[in-house]
Amino acid sequence: MSNAGELVDLYLAAWNEPDEDRRREIVARTYTEEATYVDPLMQGAGHSGITAMIGAAQAQFPGLRFRLASEVEAHHDHTRFSWELAPADGAAVARGTDVGQIIGGRFGTVVGFLDQIPTS
């Protein structure tokens, strides 16, 4: 359980890291080399693909940050958690729930779903 929680912390840190080199380092600690990410709005594969995908998302939502909005549930090698996207100390403009499969301590797949569509 704590491993899943630490992995989700890294996962959100990657979404919030504006520096591409630092973000790629965090992505490499978060995802396996062959990892895939997919949600209704975007998808990416591998460390470079996921790093670039996050950069494109950050450009769409300047000034907003991702934060954990649930417990991190874990069973077998699967994890579920919810996040929200919000300005610092502000109300969320989007919410979602991600389901990840952990392989050797890193995410092999993440599938995201939106619970509240981005309104900005």
Place this chain on the structure above:
Amino acid sequence: MSNAGELVDLYLAAWNEPDEDRRREIVARTYTEEATYVDPLMQGAGHSGITAMIGAAQAQFPGLRFRLASEVEAHHDHTRFSWELAPADGAAVARGTDVGQIIGGRFGTVVGFLDQIPTS
């Protein structure tokens, strides 16, 4: 979307089918041959494994049925939906959310999470 909805209808029909032969037929229409199912309480693989797993669950919760409790969301080849377990016309005793990957019209994987723990 409609394909995902029809697949979820079959999925729930399998959970509610007490006859093992009929359940296995529904399972074969719902899951690929190599499919895996896993949630916090049980797991099964392949048509025979999933058919037996559902039978064991039914024995634990006699008189209860699974019913859809959300929209069926779908993006790319992924689907999310929530269900509840309840007596006919009664209040739910358990709720969960399942995430499935669809491969060639059937579930290749289903990962389940519990939103309300069974209380019976």
